Amino acid sequence: MYIMIITAAVMMALLGLALGMIIGGVARLFRVETDPRIELVTELLPGANCGGCGKAGCSDFAKSVVSGENPPSRCPVSGAEQVAAIARALGIDAGQSFPMKAVVRCGGDTRQSTRLATYNGVIDCAAASLVAGGPKGCAYGCLGMGSCAHVCPFGAIEIVNNLAIIHAEICVGCGKCVTACPRGVIKLVPADATVHVYCNSPQKGVAKKQVCKVGCIGCRKCERALPDKFKVTGFLAEVNYSSAPTAEEAGAVGCPAGCLLEEQRHLEIETHDPDWSPDK
Amino acid sequence: MDYLELTIGAVLVNNIVLSKFLGICPFLGVSKRLATALGMSGAVVFVMTLASFITSLVTKYLLNIDLGALGIGEGTVKLDFLQVLLFILVIAALVQLIEIAMQKLSPALYQALGIYLPLITTNCAVLGSATMNFNAGRGVLASTLFGLFSGVGFALALLLFASLRERLELADTPAAFKGTPIALITAGILAMAFVGFSGLC
Numbered sequence: 001m002y003i004m005i006i007t008a009a010v011m012m013a014l015l016g017l018a019l020g021m022i023i024g025g026v027a028r029l030f031r032v033e034t035d036p037r038i039e040l041v042t043e044l045l046p047g048a049n050c051g052g053c054g055k056a057g058c059s060d061f062a063k064s065v066v067s068g069e070n071p072p073s074r075c076p077v078s079g080a081e082q083v084a085a086i087a088r089a090l091g092i093d094a095g096q097s098f099p100m101k102a103v104v105r106c107g108g109d110t111r112q113s114t115r116l117a118t119y120n121g122v123i124d125c126a127a128a129s130l131v132a133g134g135p136k137g138c139a140y141g142c143l144g145m146g147s148c149a150h151v152c153p154f155g156a157i158e159i160v161n162n163l164a165i166i167h168a169e170i171c172v173g174c175g176k177c178v179t180a181c182p183r184g185v186i187k188l189v190p191a192d193a194t195v196h197v198y199c200n201s202p203q204k205g206v207a208k209k210q211v212c213k214v215g216c217i218g219c220r221k222c223e224r225a226l227p228d229k230f231k232v233t234g235f236l237a238e239v240n241y242s243s244a245p246t247a248e249e250a251g252a253v254g255c256p257a258g259c260l261l262e263e264q265r266h267l268e269i270e271t272h273d274p275d276w277s278p279d280k
Numbered sequence: 281m282d283y284l285e286l287t288i289g290a291v292l293v294n295n296i297v298l299s300k301f302l303g304i305c306p307f308l309g310v311s312k313r314l315a316t317a318l319g320m321s322g323a324v325v326f327v328m329t330l331a332s333f334i335t336s337l338v339t340k341y342l343l344n345i346d347l348g349a350l351g352i353g354e355g356t357v358k359l360d361f362l363q364v365l366l367f368i369l370v371i372a373a374l375v376q377l378i379e380i381a382m383q384k385l386s387p388a389l390y391q392a393l394g395i396y397l398p399l400i401t402t403n404c405a406v407l408g409s410a411t412m413n414f415n416a417g418r419g420v421l422a423s424t425l426f427g428l429f430s431g432v433g434f435a436l437a438l439l440l441f442a443s444l445r446e447r448l449e450l451a452d453t454p455a456a457f458k459g460t461p462i463a464l465i466t467a468g469i470l471a472m473a474f475v476g477f478s479g480l481c
Binding site: 007011019026030 | 357358359361366369370377380381383385
């Protein structure tokens with residue numbers, strides 16, 4: 001009996017010791033060196049794992065920064081200070097950083113635009129646009145079912161009056177909404193631009209007017225007033241973001257259609273001004 | 281003939297998941313997508329084979345210690361009561377070792393199996409096949425074969441189930457059955473289907 005207990009105890013102790021030593025030895029023999037800089041950069045990154053840089057997540061991006069594949073400025077979420085901190089830590093050039101933000105180029109909320117039909121399906125823009133092109137009168141405007149708001153990792157998109165509104169102060173420009181939108185209404189623009197054309201339809205002015213009160217009619221008033229800041233292609237005006245107009249300049253143009261707006265004004269109209277109409 | 285019975289029996293007739301009901305946790309946990317199920321299956325086949333091999337060696341040499349041969353007494357000491365403890369210890373150490381070595385020697389294989397290996401270190405299916413070998417008194421070769429084909433049986437069940445679940449995602453299930461309930465019912469039906477193999481050997 002005692003022999004059995006002693007044998008069992010000794011055998012287990014020896015086995016445990018042997019296994020421990022083997023594992024220890026093998027761990028030392030097969031040690032994989034991981035670059036400590038990857039850890040460091042991961043800590044300096046925002047950790048949102050938004051994928052805006054094109055990598056699988058922040059630690060994947062950190063790996064590519066350390067290997068020199070990407071400059072730190074490729075992270076759309078990091079501000080200039082964070083990018084500089086990463087560059088300092090690695091002793092490399094920060095690369096030029098252009099902070100971006102997303103803009104929904106549509107002003108056709110429920111008050112301004114018409115509907116083709118009542119849609120009772122899944123509340124999802126991609127699903128809705130599959131059914132005869134979607135319930136909205138305008139085939140190019142925002143469907144307002146919030147597919148972009150769902151994918152936004154930062155909660156920067158709000159749906160007001162069936163129209164997606166991006167809060168510029170929250171948006172970091174990761175571009176997830178751009179790919180989520182089935183109609184391509186959302187575009188990434190430089191973060192310091194404040195004036196946008198809230199229309200995305202290339203249709204003729206008359207056709208647009210039938211379905212939306214605030215569609216761009218292509219009158220070229222903005223282009224004539226400030227030819228280097230606006231460009232009209234067909235019937236759609238676009239802001240030249242490489243020399244973005246200021247809010248005053250845009251106000252002076254006096255867009256008759258009501259689609260050329262300053263960002264804060266657009267937000268105000270949608271959230272606080274139920275009686276606004278472009279005719280006033 | 282014995283080996284044929286052993287292998288086909290382990291895969292189909294006495295399927296470790298669907299008739300022995302071992303390893304239900306990964307069977308339900310990682311069967312949502314076929315890709316992850318594949319990774320898990322690979323890891324289970326790998327670990328189960330090695331674990332069966334090593335535990336059969338343990339059974340042979342460590343559970344029956346011949347004191348006379350060691351020169352410290354006489355007679356043999358039977359340590360069968362240590363079976364589960366020893367098996368867990370040895371399997372855990374083995375998986376740990378393989379993981380460390382694999383990370384260095386084959387990063388690609390480590391990427392594919394890596395995250396699943398620690399998950400199944402002392403999975404009940406792995407320990408179960410080792411215990412079944414012990415109870416049946418199998419030798420080293422038979423034990424290893426049984427471990428390998430138990431793993432294949434697990435992989436078969438998991439892959440079948442994962443494919444079914446991928447289809448179920450799209451099926452029009454009543455609201456009360458959505459998700460896990462219908463998965464459990466499906467698993468039950470799958471287990472019943474495997475009863476059909478019971479006359480095979």
